[in-house]
Amino acid sequence: MNKNKISEKQSELKSWLKKIGLSQNEFAALFLEETYEYVTDKEIKRFQESFKKQLRRKSTKPERIEAYLEYLYTTEKFKEAGYIKPQSFSGDILEPIAAKMMRKISKELTEKIEL
Template identity: 35%
Template structure:
């Protein structure tokens, strides 16, 4: 499986695991990238994101960024992974842990 398809599959799998819709992810990414509240632009981005998650020509860098944004979203973790680490560890350490987990998952999916 090539990298783009693998990243697309990981994003879709994470969305499903968190019970999060594609529209919710699109809004999260859009808010992070844009300062203004433009509903029309958000709708266009939602359509664009949907296409990016199915096209083989989507850049892996863009997909990795989307996955990182998805991994930093804490929704869905409450019931599955009880942890107090977030109250004791710096955000940078937690982000590195998320990144490492994603890399491990990617390696496991290759096998």
């Protein structure tokens, strides 16, 4: 995945957090507490700082951001906000230019719905 795709995924995660009213710190704490049985306040603070850096760095592994997104889709806050996990299909059916146009249209529709 190129740096631009990572940037897009980071932006997507930040956008979802904003839409459902979760701060980056709140999300990081939830994620850590869900991932590990027992965590200390110190570990949570450390992870919150690490999480914020991961949302800025272009060297963040895309799998890491995907894991955060997948977790986000399962949270109560996400469901309570009335959202469902986004689905996308990209196969060999569409030419690359058509697929790009479809993503653009989808993004524009989503933005209009959110208004």
